[in-house]
Amino acid sequence: MEKAYNIIFKPHRRASLVVKQIASCIVYANNKPSAKELGQAIVRDIYNGDEYMVNQYGYIIEREYI
Numbered sequence: 001m002e003k004a005y006n007i008i009f010k011p012h013r014r015a016s017l018v019v020k021q022i023a024s025c026i027v028y029a030n031n032k033p034s035a036k037e038l039g040q041a042i043v044r045d046i047y048n049g050d051e052y053m054v055n056q057y058g059y060i061i062e063r064e065y066i
Helices: 032-046
Strands: 003-011 025-029 057-064
Touching: 003 032, 025 032, 032 057
Parallel strands: none
Antiparallel strands: 003 025, 003 057
8 A cells, every 4th residue: 555755855965056956745655665766766857867866865755644
């Protein structure tokens, strides 16, 4: 059963001036690792598949009770 997770994208301190601010979003996934993969896919989509940019963000994943 899929659960709702809120993903907060936090830029790393050394890259915070260079990267775009990404708004938090709610995704539906089976568990936290799956939700993190979805968050990484969102970053890849924003940066047109740039794998380096995936590592420039920290992902805070919180369970949403809707």
